[in-house]
Amino acid sequence: MTYTTSNPSSELVQAFRSLDVDQQLALFWFVYKEMGDSITPAAPGASTVSPEIAEGLFNQVKEMSHDEQLQVQRDLVSNKNTMITREYGALSDTTKLLFWYRLAQGMDSNTIIPMPPGYELNEQANNLLEQIKGLEFENQITLFRDVVGPMGVDPTTESHDESTGI
Numbered sequence: 001m002t003y004t005t006s007n008p009s010s011e012l013v014q015a016f017r018s019l020d021v022d023q024q025l026a027l028f029w030f031v032y033k034e035m036g037d038s039i040t041p042a043a044p045g046a047s048t049v050s051p052e053i054a055e056g057l058f059n060q061v062k063e064m065s066h067d068e069q070l071q072v073q074r075d076l077v078s079n080k081n082t083m084i085t086r087e088y089g090a091l092s093d094t095t096k097l098l099f100w101y102r103l104a105q106g107m108d109s110n111t112i113i114p115m116p117p118g119y120e121l122n123e124q125a126n127n128l129l130e131q132i133k134g135l136e137f138e139n140q141i142t143l144f145r146d147v148v149g150p151m152g153v154d155p156t157t158e159s160h161d162e163s164t165g166i
């Protein structure tokens with residue numbers, strides 16, 4: 001994957017994506033906890049966001065068992081080719097972000113598999129969390145869009161996967 005040097009968050013994106021799958025999920029969770037109330041789904045300028053699409057995908061995941069919910073999220077991060085990851089791949093980056101936000105809210109309310117109590121980030125992930133905390137809000141959003149954008153599978157370019165048969 002190539003990133004333009006004019007994007008100040010590109011190094012952070014690469015560092016994020018270089019963590020192992022579970023550390024990426026855990027880091028993203030801690031980021032959500034840090035951002036807390038500053039995320040407002042009704043934010044102005046949300047022109048490319050499709051709340052009903054994000055909600056539809058979220059509802060599919062919500063119906064699954066906790067183990068399956070975790071698997072879906074791991075599949076998204078690791079670009080595994082499944083029905084859900086392909087649906088995800090068809091969303092705009094901002095809608096992807098909204099979908100992750102809905103998952104995090106679901107974790108808060110226990111409809112989505114919660115973080116194991118006392119789960120700790122490794123040093124590299126913790127380091128990244130500190131750097132992310134230091135970014136301006138706008139740069140954080142840009143970073144997250146760049147992180148969630150390449151997750152899942154682009155259904156227009158990926159045709160077949162031996163392991164899933166999809």
Ligand code: 45D
Binds near residue numbers: 035043107
């Ligand atoms: O057992 O323009 C481990 C909108 C392993 C509006 C685990 C927006 C062990 C329009 C993997 C740790 C609101 C969209 C378990 C803008 C184990 C708009 C599980 C902004 C169980 C800008 C870990 C949106 C798991 C924003 C399941 C800023 C971790 C959205 C899951 C930000 C982590 C969203 C999740 C963020 C993290 C979402 C789901 C930061 C989600 C984070």
